[in-house]
Amino acid sequence: MHKKFDSSAIEKKWQEIWEEEGIYNVGARDTSKEKEYVLIEFPYPSGNLHIGHWYTYAVPDIYVRYQRMNGKQVLFPMGFDAFGLPAENAAIKRGLDPKGWTNDNIAYMKNQLKSMGNAFSWDKTTSSTDPEYYKWTQWMFTQFFENGIAYRGKGVVNWCPGCNTVIANEQVVAGKDGDECERCGHKIEKKEMPQWMLKITEYADRLVDDLDEIDWPEHIKEAQRQWIGRSKGAEIDFKLNLPTYSGQVLFASNNKGKLARMRKLVAETSLDITLISLEEAGITDTEVVEDENDLALNAKKKALHFAKQTDLPVLADDTGFFVAGEELDPVTVKRNALAGIDEKTLTIEEVGEKMVVYYAEIAKKHGGEVEAEWKNALCLVMDGQVYMSEGVRPVILTDEAVGNYDPYLPVRALYKAKATGKHALTHNEEEELMELQPITDAIERVFEPKVTVFTTRPDTLYGATYMVLAPEHALVEKNKDRIENWSEVEAYIKQTKQKDEQDRLDNTKEKTGVKLEGIMATNPASGEEIPVYIADYVLGGYGTGAIMAVPAHDERDFAFSYKYKISKPKEVINIQKEINEKVLNRGNGVGVVHWDPEMIQITDLNTGKILGFKYRLGDVSCHTCYGKLINSAEFDGMNSEEAKLAITEKVGGRMTNTYRLRDWSIGRQRYWGVPIPIVYDSSGKAHVVPKEHLPWTLPEDVDFTPTGEPPLAKSEALKKRTEEIFGKGWTPEVETMDTFVDSSWYFLRYLDNKNDDELSSLERQKEWMPIDLYFGGAEHTTMHLLYSRFWQKALYDLELVTEKEPYKRRVNRGLILGPDGNKMSKSKGNVIDPDEQVARVGADTVKMYLAFMGPYEGANYPFDLGGIAGIRRFLERVYGLDDHVKDEEDEKTTKLLHKTIKKVREDIENYKFNTAISAMMVFVNHTEKSGLTKDSYLAFLRLMAPFAPHVTDELWRPEGKGQSVHIDSYPVADEKLMVDDEVTLGVQINGKLRGQVTISPTASEEEARKAVESNEDLQKHLADKEIVKFIYVPKRIVNIVVK
């Protein structure tokens, strides 16, 4: 090798030329090419690129360049996720300006990133701190607020004294003694405060179900499913021996007619209550965002909204649903039933249509025409035809069928109907159709003293012999006068409050609890009276905060019941399969001292499947299997699965899901983030900052010293701005948003990064979404990936995006460890500085070495300084490979080239860059000896271009008429040139390798046999032996069985 390989000079030269030529800018969508959107997680501009960034960005660049050379238009954008704590900490510690500090870092890191030589689409870049970016972050928040997705919640939050801020549950990690902050390691305190929340829980089902539609590795999907933690079960009401409520009840309406009617209904009941209207209760905040499709949810929303504003019980209703507090009681009114309305599944439009059709039938029966009002739509029926106003689809009713629609009819028809002025359906007539009894019954039920439990095993209801409430359950405090041992109960509640959730859920600790003396519940199935306990292992925030305890079929209930000698387990499930019992370790730590049961695993003999576990102690036992019911009255003999539904139905329960996932708390008491675009009027009511005032910029006159008060509260400029725009007495929200919000939509902004009118136009989204491939770190599996999926779905519902799911495919990469095999850290002194490596061996070498360490997906690899030298040597040899170019090459070399092309292509598509590189090394090792033609040499340069973009362009340009190799095509293997005319097979005798034969790949068994027989070495082994069997698998193996 005579040329000197000066990687620094080469790399600098080509980076400048590429930038000048702009060959990596994407520009407008070119529809003559297939699109490919490759996304990498954008970095936080900490100030310096580390080797992990290289692994994150430089290796996927191989895939990007490969797709570009395959003729696709590839979008590979890069930006900065630049809000966050480090900037603010720098401000606190060193008195720097967070904005300046961040911008300096961005500028510096941009240069470092350019030294990578990646094919980034820099023309599409963005930064989350750019006001033109966060303007849209804020605008989306206002849309979420107006649609009930963002709300001001109240609740217990994790307060980190280190960061002086609230952190989300997901950001809390388990430490040695209790919860710790993921970022700073301080112990977390529980604090109650108002919080801005996003309703991710409302999307829980879709977040689980839509996983089936995307092509992600199964383990990542599974992690998300577990995080969401959906469990299917039932809510069941247990009556309590408490007196029925009497006194005032708030009715969630100001509609006088409705109130009068409801009062009349209440009078029909045995209840001693008085309904008062919202106005009478002095409630002014009456805006409730209703869901258009879910009637039950509407009633519940109303009830919840007003329950927060009063101490009175609240009664709300909506088309057949009656709600008090949070407890829902659906009633199928006769009218609805006759009209064929199933409240659970129909939209409001569909209900309206059915209702009108039903009225039409009545009208026909009376031989007349009926005019009726339903919801906001005026519906009318004439000549057997039904019309509805206000955008509701008209229904044309004929004698035979219902269901032909004419969109032009309603308005015209409405005037016509009014002109005819025919008979209208009166309230009295309507009431007749409603049948009062079910409604009054429902209202009575709503006020019945009861507690609702959530259970995944309603099939074991007959075995429920006591109940347990969370100590913080509202019912406990409310009934303190009736609880005979209140002082003991109160002490226990106090003790619970001191524990954080981690303590309460610690299964090595003994379970504790207290009986509520004087309160009894009734098992709704068996009718038995059962005692009620409180215990801290039942959590207020999960399910309904109350459980039914089935000691015969739940391990924890068995333990608790054994400790407090509550009741003998009542077995209601019988396992009828052929089972196998295997005794496991003794003692399983469910938290009762001296409780050391025999633990037995129960397996199905036929399938080998684990059915459940059995715990035995003396003459009592508990098992968790499914089976056939016993001791369950009319359900005896039924299967568990069937019985779940049947029993729930019998006792008036509701099948429902419950989730581990909690709403996303996005408010931060911090400065360096997106200001939440909310202002409060003088009465304290929240209003969004209208679009014309966005971006609602971050003020700069702020003192960062953490005092527990949010920094923005100290800004005079923000106060002044708010009063100037909105008026005197108005105050700004002083919280900023979690940075996970910024990263929930950046991939949309890349597409349309200069758009002043929209966050990202639907046209651009149609061109580029969904993201074809998202490379990222495993640490984002449950947080960023779940939040951004939720964000996309919320936008989808507002018709702001085109896709339900943002990411089609996802690849999780591993970590680069220090040379000692440990995680890199300054304290361990094992940090590899990428700039230093680039200066030493060049960017191409660093990139290729990172790709060569192992498969990209999954594992962690130690950085080896010897290993990187090997790659540098390889590149030097490639640099000198043109010395071996000659006019002719042998057939073997041509074959090897095509085999290498095929292998490299396959490997890139499977993210196995390591074996692709090794195949290219084999090719170079071979051709250095054999020589190769110019054509083969150039094909090889193109093959290697994605891996070592600088050196290949250096070698290519003089040959490529001045055009970059990176806009050329990727070589394609010619199958015809890969066919081998002979192949060497291993020959085994009795399964042991004894020699080799070289034959044609299409050789017959007979030919193979001849080849073996003519081989002297093999003959030695075969002499005096009888060949029992001769196995020949073409192109694979020969195996001879001898005696």
Add this chain to the structure above:
RNA sequence: GCCGAGGUGGUGGAAUCGGUAGACACGAAGGACUUAAAAUCCUUUGCCUAUUUAUACGGCGUGCGGGUUCAAUUCCCGCCCUCGGCACCA
């Protein structure tokens, strides 16, 4: 405890529709070149045994123990270990 991933030379790793285990690279050893070193090039390199130190032969080898098969790193059963996640979720 449960769930997931994994366990292959001194090291990173390769080979799994069952078909010559250890590709490629690092490291190590020897040699060439050099005054010398570096760089480069050549050779050797899973372990064991034997001998003529060069070569063939033999044995053992993919965490451990079984099984299926002509043939198992690959499939099945049991166990051990490592890493990651979750942890009384009713």
